[in-house]
Amino acid sequence: MKIELYIAQLLYRYQCVTVPGFGAFLTEIQSAQLIENSNSFFPPKKMISFNSYLKNNDGLLANHIAQAEKTSYDYAVSAIEYEVLNWKKALQENNSISIKNIGVISLTSENNLHFTLNEQTNYLSESFGLTSFVSPKVKRELEVIKNTTISEITTAIVEEEKSLFNFIPDTETKKSNPYIKYAAILVLGLSVAGTIAYPMYQNRIASETILVETAVQKQVQNKIQEATFFIKTPIPAVTLSLKSNKEVTKLPYHIMAGAFRSEANAQKRYNQLIAKGFKARVLGINKNGLYPVLYGSYSTFAEAEKEKNTITTSDNPEAWILIQSL
Structure with a gap:
């Protein structure tokens, strides 16, 4: 899932949009400007900056994605984590990433993140339809009055x-x-x-x-x-419920061992995996009439991917990751 579109939508309405685990985009209103030496006029606009130290999940982006995609909040959090992981890989490989309609984030020699704004988009909704323009210089002729004593x-x-x-x-x-x-x-x-x-x-x-x-x-x-x-039509406030410490931690990332039409075959594969030391599971029959068998379930994508790489090398090259709240 590409989350750039949803970040851009929120920048029109909020002063801070946080991407959990990566950083936050901050906005500041800049008044209309006149550059006298070129007779150029610029409308008010939102200036965007990036702070890599604001990484905590405030729920704004995930809740917006969940509403827009008509999916669960947990799935939206997983999608953000996956996209952030891809951004970090691209930074390590190419030293920069381009976020559509927002700007470019590059990796400096000191291993810090540097943000360059894309000034083609104005996120100030009150300036919609206003563009910069250059006005011809106005020449004024002063009437010369003869000084008479x-x-x-x-x-x-x-x-x-x-x-x-x-x-x-x-x-x-x-x-x-x-x-x-x-x-x-x-x-x-x-x-x-x-x-x-x-x-x-x-x-x-x-x-x-x-x-x-x-x-x-x-x-x-x-x-x-x-x-x-003043914002005329803000997105409804995010309402989050606090999870009790007694709740079982959700494990939305699963490594698939296979899917069997016969329940007996699924149980047989499950026993093989248990014998090898995996925390295997057999799921109920799905809509396709198959019984999925899992190597195990994990709380983060990074943990699941690490384990999948080990499994594809040692046991099953066809293993893959399923992202789903079970």
């Missing part, structure tokens, strides 16, 4: 006023000089006030715009942080 503005206004009043006769000009003077002062005052107030107004608008953008960005960050801690 207050004295230049005043001179221009005075000259304009002189041109406006050139049509008035000298006698009338002398009589209306006080009014013209006050009007000129008023126009000059309004012009100067407008020149000073307009930049202040622009600065105020810019400050308010920055405040609004800051508030919006804060709300976006809050949404991203909320997505880190």
Whole structure:
């Protein structure tokens, strides 16, 4: 059984997925990123790391496999043990193994495990459909405003006023000089006030715009942080019952000596094995009408495989291992 698929399914929902006897895959949320020098944008994602010291069986993976395969919990534990044994053999032979859609685990010169993440898959469900992209650089053209001093503005206004009043006769000009003077002062005052107030107004608008953008960005960050801690459809909690010390230890690994259609022949083979010192067993008739005979039963796959190698060399080359809770 390939257990990579089930590990990947659990990584979408949990922060830690332990493979008993091998290690644990841990996840951490990474916020959206912007790389300014390349104008690249990356969505939030889950970063995955590996810890080879977390090996105890927490029941999560085995329970998930048992539900998905519609089989027993003990059989799922056996399947995990068998797959872990194959991983360790591959590490010894090839110094690395590739776990589909998760990453590559390699064996270092110090005999430690090094994990390299496969970044093609994003296990953050809230980022489904989001991909990285590169945005063209935005070019902004600033309007160049000619710096004009207050004295230049005043001179221009005075000259304009002189041109406006050139049509008035000298006698009338002398009589209306006080009014013209006050009007000129008023126009000059309004012009100067407008020149000073307009930049202040622009600065105020810019400050308010920055405040609004800051508030919006804060709300976006809050949404991203909320997505880190809430899971809408988690897998039901694992419920395990503690085994009493008085229970008989289950031996799910068996070495097959043969299967006989005649019960008498099965009993004969059983007696031969007992005489040779094996802890043999004869099972009841199976669905094929045969009586299976076992060399013995074992609690771990490694123990069963070691004994099978001895049996194939010394007694029966056709012996094989049966994984089944009897």
